Amino acid sequence: MARQRKAGGNSNSATTPTTTSSSTHSSQQQTPLPKKPSKPAQNPGRSRTTDSGLFILSKWKTIIGCVCLAIASYFGYLGYLETRVNTPYDSDKMVQRTGLDDPDRYWGSYRPGNYFGLKTRDPHSLVMGLMWYSPQNLGHGGKGIRHWCEISDNLDTYGWTHHDGRTFGMQEIHDLPFELKTSFVKYPGKQFGGDWTSRISVRNYTNAWNSQISLIWYVALDERTNGHIKYVPDERSSEPGIYGETSGLGEFQVKIKPVKGKLLHKSHLSSAAHSLKDLKEIIFAHFREVTTKSGRRFISLPGEMISSTSHVADPNFIAVQLTGELDFAIDITYQSTSGFSVGEDIPKPPVGREYTKTLEEKIEGFNEKFEEVFHLREKGYSAEEVKFAKYAVSNMIGSIGYFYGSSKVQSVYTKNPVPYWKAPLYTAVPSRSFFPRGFLWDEGFHGLLISSWDLDISLDIICHWFDLLNVEGWIPREQILGVEALAKVPAEFVIQRNTNANPPTFFLTLKKILTQHRKELSVKGRFATLERLYPRLQTWFAWFNNTQKGDVLGAYQWRGRDAQSERELNPKTLTSGLDDFPRASHPTSQERHVDLRCWIAFAASVMAELSTLLGKNDAKYYETSSFLSDNKLLNDLHLSPFTETYADYGLHTDSVMLKRPQITQRNAAKYQQQQLEMVRVTLKQPDLRFVDSTFGYANLFPFLLEIIDHDSPYLNKILKDIHNPNILWTKFGLRSLSKTSPLYMKRNTEHDPPYWRGPIWININYLALKALRHYGRIEGPYAADARTIYNELRQNVIGNIFREYQRSGYIWEQYDDQTGRGKGCSPFTGWSSLVVLIMSEQY
Template identity: 50%
Template structure:
């Protein structure tokens, strides 16, 4: 071995480790190394310094350890924002090449707005305002908001691809907005839009302004075409659209024409820019009347890129019709513009096609519904289709390793339906599964597109942020406390609900694109599934519990479980890692079954998924973990007491000090210590999950008990649908904090009622002891739900987020044509 000198031997003596063991070891180290002493190394009287040796060994180790520690922590921090390294389900090329879907009403938060399915698309939109009123400053309508108090608005017809017809009722007038696309060229073709405004019955002479605009979201340019001080067109260019032109055909009706050419700091500030760009103009010389109009060019001279926001304003007495025409520069020949008779013909042809497809898909005429009921169902479906948005941006996320500022998720697109244009105009993971239970029945390819976009947001750990707030317009509508997403927080994997039918169809298909979709879908679903089984697993075998509950809450009557989707639905009063959440266990049973089907079709290892499905659907094991013999119902399990109340702290007034201007918030007071037990004093939606997801065996006595309880008016049954929590629950209709009204504590929710009807329909058709009972309950419940939603729509003009269990009255946000639109599938009896 290198270093050994001729004639020398290495003295190897075993050190004696005892009272002086360390010294002996040191001598041994010295004696051993002395034979290989290098005169260049540090000596002390011819012997190497022991401290130097230690330094030479330890310092590199410390340096390497330090570097490794820093690198490892950096990896842990950035892991949450690291995408999966597998092929995407929906590539950017697939989106760009789908010209039929390129343009659309994808600005979900607007009363009327269009954009393309591209990251930084130019956008078009409508605003309007009343003129010559006493309102100062006047209200400009743009974003859908409940504060506007509109009697009604929504799509009556929308096919999700090529055209739509919407009606908006304002205080003094009604607007209808139409759009239709015409294919051609390389960038989605042309489209035309029409806005018709008529005074409402009884309204006096009305003057109002329509503003139609185009704005850039990033690169590109816009240039106005002005003739005789009137804006006649907007020319522009962008990477996604190439050259284009938006034309404003002139009307023969007398009207005041104004325009604005400006620079907007962002799409969320367009209305503010308009408000800064107006002044008072004379209506005419003969009458002392004024109107508010746009001032023209507001672009600073030193702006190198020019304007990014151009607005066409028409101020007119009603009735009036505004037409806008978008023309793609890539269309080589255009025999005639999409106006007048051609526009009317194209719209009419699409209406006929829509009606035929609607009846073919849902067959409501055959089921005996009248024309008004069918029009209602068309509007419900159309509002969901017309609420589909295309978003692009980053989510703000945190993990346990990110303690300072949140991180930006990678920039990504999302094509998704939204629950409510006015209140929730963004993507919600658990809502989207229910949305697609309806969308897949209308257009399976559209639904596959949406699901693919969602699963492409999966990070390397298999996590998907449950709320998607992408882009400045979406973020401007969300309170700060809801923006940041945490990577340990889940949401129900409801995408497996529509995937059940999609997967069955694709497995039978021989099309290479369908096989490719399944192949790209599988690893992302598997990562998502594994993430649940890593982060949401319970302490006991085959149990699960939702993370994200506040263990230190001081103001909540019962800590919310936002991650479950059921928000304030009662769980164990004291969150702990010993909880067992019934609904999550059932969701995982559903997921395992779908995963087994996909894996088997792809010749992947599927046996483990099938084994998990069998385990989680084992009724005996389910009963051991979640059946309360005391109350005869399925329940959560955890550290719980019902003896809690909210009360205001008593404060003593100090003499000489002013009294408190604001009373202290009510505090949570525990009157009796909790204990580990079933949370069986609350019977409601969670208790039904083994039934809702068809896990309970058809001959089970427990199924009979569930059907009995469903029909009990003192529990869940109402004339309008099943309430979310029984009336005798200690938390029935109780506010969770001083400021939070009850949400999932009694109100009727259509998504869970849909699952109930689906389960009843299932148990009425499979052999079992309760077929007749299930059939009878199904018939009555279906009639109650449909008649109430339809009745409320006819009274209020809206479909609602939830319905009052005592009166049937619509409550919450509106229009809510997310999962409440499932009423169409209920009418069609498609589950």
């Protein structure tokens, strides 16, 4: 806007010379110019004509100048608009301490997409990780090698049993017939963040005959890490291992030592890798079969790869393979050697029994803290239920990753996608196997649990996300940073568009912090963090309030729906987070979305509370919250008079279906080998109306975010509907879409199964339980009903998630509303882990 005002100012000032010229011309007619004595004027009439011509020329110059200035201003302003999408918000950075400024969390399991991987919180970190395979099960193309978390690997279960987010973690992996345990303990200190020890142990936990396993531990430098690594094999040194130096780590050494079982064969690969995403393929491509002197055959790695010039290529990828006889265990030690004199005795990280003792102490400390925070034993939960809850918390904390890179973004002013600025992101991920990256609306739910466990980790995550705020006030909703993250994302989801929002769920985290952790904000600089955060929250809130507003006052609309879609039964609303939940069948600018209005109302209330805490006392947030929470105004825009339910409004018809086009003579040749894809057919023309034939999660938001008045008769209607088995109630939790809705469990395309059209989602059930507890505590006509439903729903949700975990070994993305079976991807230890807060009743 500043540039726009400047352009306008230039235009006004540009007219001034024209006015001056007119005035001058007038005065020339009244007072003729003096004549030069040496050359008297021969033709006064011609002089006046010349003056007139000069005036016209001057006027044309002025006009042309104004036009040029306007054109330049226009294109300059367009250029300004183009750059806004990838221009950072200009304010103090949120992240104040990272890398070596925070040595306690410098090293960590920050590669959640790997079964086990370690790295530092540096933009370009050295990375380490584990691969394994059974020689008997190795298949074509590397099938059977475990590296990245993949659903197709069909592991029986895997996940962290203990993880504190700071000093240690312990994980179990069941890959029939093997049980692997991976653990690490950090020893902070020294100049470059200290040392650590990791242990990988394997046993055969079935009766199947399989006595060998090959473990591969690798060290790699990403494409931009400044440093070098080398491998010193056993035959060359009494201290074999991987030695290296980087700018972030100084000098270091990595040692691998078998501590249990019989080592059968050892080999290594020292090579150059073009990308971290290719490491598994590089390993497989270099496998060789060797025969030892004893006549035994092994799959081996070839050692150092020699270039065509007979010089060893500078390696950035070193892998050490150990094939052992079960039961088998190795300890890996990382030792920082910078800052010590030659010959000086450098303290070594513990291995063997000493490491076992340290790990046991860490586990004991974790168990004590867990009970102090969640009080589950005190509440009477069984040992197995407490173990399950520890798994859920540990996997939420253990799924926190550290990413670095730039998103691809686009605005209406950019012809093609442009890169966002490069930045780090410290964030939890929804699913290590399927969504190993940051999602904006997921992270607000994650923060509810993380803040209970470690407030500073939660605030650090918030800081990283809000350093991604651009000058417009927009944060890309999906963060795909770095080559490993990008490799797991279909191309259609990579580009982020700055018109598109996502529910502002960080206000849920902030509300919980302000409510349950207010006393803790006065220490460790936490209050200062909120001070820095406040102006960014203001800008973020303003972006939502301006860009997502609807066609009438108080209405809001999710942008990003495809009005031209022919394949979708109901065009998706990915920006709402509820993806394929049915909205108005024909997207227009006249839509009003009830859930978005409630999110803005809730966000305004949190901003008001935060402004008071910080001494800002910003009245506009109280006014906005009061306006959007006014039940009469809410009812005017969103309450259907026919069903007495809250609903979206838009151009809608229920008479739609997917139908395969007929193959005609005209297109028969083209499609003779395949069928045409199904398209949507509209059987009855839509009209502007409430979308009240649909009832599900989106319709509940006035209740979920506690905006509806406690004595409203429409609260009573909602309570009856959610407790009705024919609508939302099940023995396993609240289903996402009523069984009476026209699109209940309908595919959105012939390829897309129903997602938010019936299955049970734990994040919304958490909000429902939170709301039921809220209304049950306010004395009123419906408090008793709210308490009854709360107790029943809580038991149903906890019982089903726990049973499914025992049956399948996983926490799931969603649960079937008919059977309670886990669905979607697994493990999904993002917001489904909120079951722990439900168990402990920490809302």
